[in-house]
Amino acid sequence: MRKQRWGRAATGLGALAVVLAGQVGAAEVTVLSAARIHTMDTAQPRVQALAFDDAGRILALGDTASLLKRYPKAARLDAGDATVVPGLIDAHGHVAGLGMSMLTADLIGTRSKDEVLQRLRAFAGQLPPGAWLIGRGWDQNDWPEQRFPTAADLDAAFPDRPVWLERVDGHAGWANTAAMRAVKRDLSGTWQPEGGRIERDGKGQPAGIFIDGATALVDSARPPLDEATAERALSLGMQAAVEHGLTGVHDAGVDLAELRRYQRLADRGQMPLRITAMAAGDGDALEMLCHDGLYRHASGRLQMRTVKLYADGALGSRGAAMLQDYSDDHGNRGLMLTTPEAMVAAASKAKRCGVQVATHAIGDRGNHEVLETYSRVLGGASSGGHRWRIEHAQVLAPDDLPRLAGLHVIASMQPTHATSDMPWAQDRVGPQRIVGAYAWRQLRDSGARLALGSDFPVESVDPRLGLFAAATRTDAQGLPVGGWFPAEKLTAYEALRGFSLDAAYAGFAETEVGSLEVGKRADFVLLKEDPLAIDPAMLRELTVQATYVDGRAVYRAPKQ
Numbered sequence: 001m002r003k004q005r006w007g008r009a010a011t012g013l014g015a016l017a018v019v020l021a022g023q024v025g026a027a028e029v030t031v032l033s034a035a036r037i038h039t040m041d042t043a044q045p046r047v048q049a050l051a052f053d054d055a056g057r058i059l060a061l062g063d064t065a066s067l068l069k070r071y072p073k074a075a076r077l078d079a080g081d082a083t084v085v086p087g088l089i090d091a092h093g094h095v096a097g098l099g100m101s102m103l104t105a106d107l108i109g110t111r112s113k114d115e116v117l118q119r120l121r122a123f124a125g126q127l128p129p130g131a132w133l134i135g136r137g138w139d140q141n142d143w144p145e146q147r148f149p150t151a152a153d154l155d156a157a158f159p160d161r162p163v164w165l166e167r168v169d170g171h172a173g174w175a176n177t178a179a180m181r182a183v184k185r186d187l188s189g190t191w192q193p194e195g196g197r198i199e200r201d202g203k204g205q206p207a208g209i210f211i212d213g214a215t216a217l218v219d220s221a222r223p224p225l226d227e228a229t230a231e232r233a234l235s236l237g238m239q240a241a242v243e244h245g246l247t248g249v250h251d252a253g254v255d256l257a258e259l260r261r262y263q264r265l266a267d268r269g270q271m272p273l274r275i276t277a278m279a280a281g282d283g284d285a286l287e288m289l290c291h292d293g294l295y296r297h298a299s300g301r302l303q304m305r306t307v308k309l310y311a312d313g314a315l316g317s318r319g320a321a322m323l324q325d326y327s328d329d330h331g332n333r334g335l336m337l338t339t340p341e342a343m344v345a346a347a348s349k350a351k352r353c354g355v356q357v358a359t360h361a362i363g364d365r366g367n368h369e370v371l372e373t374y375s376r377v378l379g380g381a382s383s384g385g386h387r388w389r390i391e392h393a394q395v396l397a398p399d400d401l402p403r404l405a406g407l408h409v410i411a412s413m414q415p416t417h418a419t420s421d422m423p424w425a426q427d428r429v430g431p432q433r434i435v436g437a438y439a440w441r442q443l444r445d446s447g448a449r450l451a452l453g454s455d456f457p458v459e460s461v462d463p464r465l466g467l468f469a470a471a472t473r474t475d476a477q478g479l480p481v482g483g484w485f486p487a488e489k490l491t492a493y494e495a496l497r498g499f500s501l502d503a504a505y506a507g508f509a510e511t512e513v514g515s516l517e518v519g520k521r522a523d524f525v526l527l528k529e530d531p532l533a534i535d536p537a538m539l540r541e542l543t544v545q546a547t548y549v550d551g552r553a554v555y556r557a558p559k560q
Contacts, residue, residue: 056550087247087523089503092453099233105135151208171314312366320363327430405447415469451506452498470495471536522551
């Protein structure tokens with residue numbers, strides 16, 4: 001046997017060694033060994049080695065010597081002191097949105113309107129004259145004044161070029177006057193679009209901020225995205241995901257055109273991870289599922305069997321639907337993006353077609369309406385294996401919180417939302433409602449299953465930040481000391497399970513992925529540190545050495 005060694009990773013890791021029998025890639029079986037392999041299988045939670053075949057199926061797990069004796073001609077992948085965990089799955093992300101954020105002006109982390117303008121001017125220098133300036137990531141809650149900006153803030157710098165900037169949560173947009181002029185409708189007056197709101201000044205003129213359903217007015221005026229750019233965005237988003245240890249993503253809201261792009265990439269063998277696509281609302285993708293049946297690509301890298309619906313807006317833009325007024329905006333109870341009647345109709349259609357329902361709900365009214373819909377539509381089936389989901393489940397009324405477990409509804413939640421929102425969330429909802437917000441521990445202890453994710457690009461695609469937020473409920477500086485509402489923390493094991501086995505369950509994939517067991521896919525991540533042994537405060541610093549899907553490396557840390 002001979003050894004093929006990889007160079008050191010960027011963080012100074014010890015080299016990983018691949019020991020092959022004969023030619024590289026010729027062996028039918030590979031034995032992976034490491035200091036520890038956490039399987040997430042309660043029957044065999046920790047092993048030293050696992051064997052998988054060329055098809056990427058796990059054949060056996062156990063101690064290294066036994067597996068090498070069983071497979072004497074196997075190729076050997078020796079990870080040394082590394083820790084191996086099942087491939088991480090983000091249960092709620094937006095792959096195209098992540099890719100497009102790399103192709104447009106990045107406004108994430110801006111601390112003022114002036115900083116926004118600086119980044120926009122730098123990006124605009126790359127654009128041809130007259131082209132729309134598109135960006136995403138601003139958040140007025142991070143600015144000194146904490147107020148929505150206006151078109152006038154953009155007009156001085158860009159009087160002629162249309163500018164359209166999506167808020168970090170994707171539930172509001174900021175336009176300049178040139179962009180609003182391109183809208184083929186009079187935006188002045190007192191009218192409001194269904195499920196949205198146009199912010200106006202005292203004279204009834206549009207101020208430049210469009211919330212939830214109103215954003216479609218400006219989106220429709222933008223030049224359409226060409227297919228090559230749209231496909232590139234998917235590729236960029238998927239590559240960023242595997243670089244952070246993700247082997248799967250539940251893509252929350254995919255129309256038929258985007259599903260076709262994924263299919264083309266899958267046909268060409270250009271999907272480095274598994275995508276569980278959710279049909280975007282009661283639209284063409286759901287029609288396809290109802291007509292043709294649940295979809296799965298032959299590669300095992302792409303499936304669609306879920307529809308993503310919207311109940312309400314977002315908390316940061318005060319569009320989340322609340323049962324009572326916002327504590328910091330009296331008279332405002334947010335927005336229902338879909339009427340209860342329309343939700344029942346869409347959910348009923350999905351049930352008839354055998355399609356899983358996943359509904360975005362942020363505010364306590366939004367969550368209440370979803371639970372009412374699910375209860376009405378599922379009826380006696382609520383005790384079965386429907387696996388319907390609430391995406392975010394962010395603010396729950398006390399009476400509604402235990403209903404998820406009772407209806408067997410999965411809470412698809414994003415830990416970093418809590419640590420991003422904690423500086424202002426209690427201002428929005430007040431001291432009583434905040435007790436039912438970001439309530440991971442209460443939900444888990446009630447019997448609800450938690451599937452964890454990030455909602456990227458609203459938050460970072462990096463699942464290590466989610467593990468850290470779940471286990472500490474602090475920011476990167478460790479504040480507040482002890483964690484924000486620390487009783488809602490998860491253990492590191494619970495967080496890891498939420499990003500692996502429970503996320504897989506939410507996507508009907510737990511027999512294939514989510515844990516390392518015989519017969520499952522060899523999807524795993526090599527980490528320098530042991531996430532179940534280190535201080536939870538160090539989880540955000542975990543070092544990803546490599547990401548494997550179907551037993552093949554889709555990412556290796558660069559040489560130093």
